[in-house]
Amino acid sequence: MKFNIPASWYEAVDKFDEGVTVGAGGLAGHASPELAAQHAHVGRDDGRIAFYQFVTLARRGRGMSVEELASEADIDLGELLAMEQHDSHFIPDTRSVYQLANVFSVSRPKLMALAGLTRPKDDDVIGEAMKFAARSVSVQTLSDAERAILEGYVSLLNEKAKLGGD
């Protein structure tokens, strides 16, 4: 579908552009009627399980119930209960990890990394992106020119990954 936005609309929008970062959509673990289990993740599943194990052990080490920890960390009880299931597919909220790091007095960046909320090594991500690029579009639907561009891009990324660049 093509879109045709009149010039006047941009002027109008500018008046209402108050400087807010736009965003909408489900947070980690939400059960919407969407099709697949949409679990956004950029970390390793085994790291995340270790994160959940840490949360459980740290909580129990302080003699706290799940309710008490949820209250002290000011995070959603349902989310904390989900973490305690140690399901690597459940993705914790960024804010919740931040809050837990404060409660447990541990490094926030390291806990974020353990929870899989900071990105893995460049080549892992690039490798995933290349595999996606190669698989996600039916090659038959690409024209010869488009296929050449895609293969060129994949080669370029391979080079960058090997060189450790960008």
Add this chain to the structure above:
Amino acid sequence: MSFLSTVFLKRGDSGEKVVAELCDAIEPVDIIDWATHWLPARDQCLNILQAANAPPEAYPQSAHWNWMDKTRSMQGLLALQGLSIRCEGRTQGLMRIDLASEQCQLESQRSQPMVYVDYIEIAPWNWIGPYFNPPRFRWAGQILLRAAVEISLDQAFKGRIGLHSLPQASSFYRRCGLTDCGPDPNYPRNLPYFEATPEQAMAFLNQGGSK
């Protein structure tokens, strides 16, 4: 087959209008951009927030999203559609919409079909906040929202759209003229739910929003 439309973004520093393209699909180049450019930029933003000891509410609530997964699961499904905005060789915004799974909740249009905005996200260098540099480009979010409304019209849903706003963005949707239905108890973390009637949709298309 996807279509490209010419749109304009505004440079965050100079205010200059820049030619961009709105694509009615999320394509491999967008995912490659997300993986190779959005993620490192996002990490930089998170590092800035951590170094500044920023409060939790300053953290972008979409920071953990994986557009590879969101796009992969969409493919072949009639109900789901992605859109992207690109400018100066980079993807500036992404959106995924659902044409079938959700129905309107406002009393005046209860159970009518709508375009539901599953996810909408702007590239990290376009994020706005006291800890970040001025955004490189503005208007990407508004253009994607407009696209959702236009698709709703095209599908005979009369412009009706709905979405659960990340709390940081609630004022944006109010300004666009959507009805703020308040926290949704049926949604995780009671995210606020917004919905547009046909009248509100037309106001947004014609006037860009409302005070």
Add this chain to the structure above:
Amino acid sequence: MLTKKTMTLNLTDAEMQVLEDLCAKKDLSKTAVLRQALRLYQLVDVRLEKGDKLVVENDTTKEKAELMMLS
């Protein structure tokens, strides 16, 4: 939009009545209703193929009941 294809649809009186009722209820044309039906059918079919169940829940009593399997 992609190139559109045309088909003729033969419906019984009862089916046509249901279609018309849905059109009125959803404020949609017949084509739009059938498009929605196709989208939903595909969504449900894919979930069922994965082994999920299609369940309805009473909003008041929270009682759940499994719908007929469509696959």
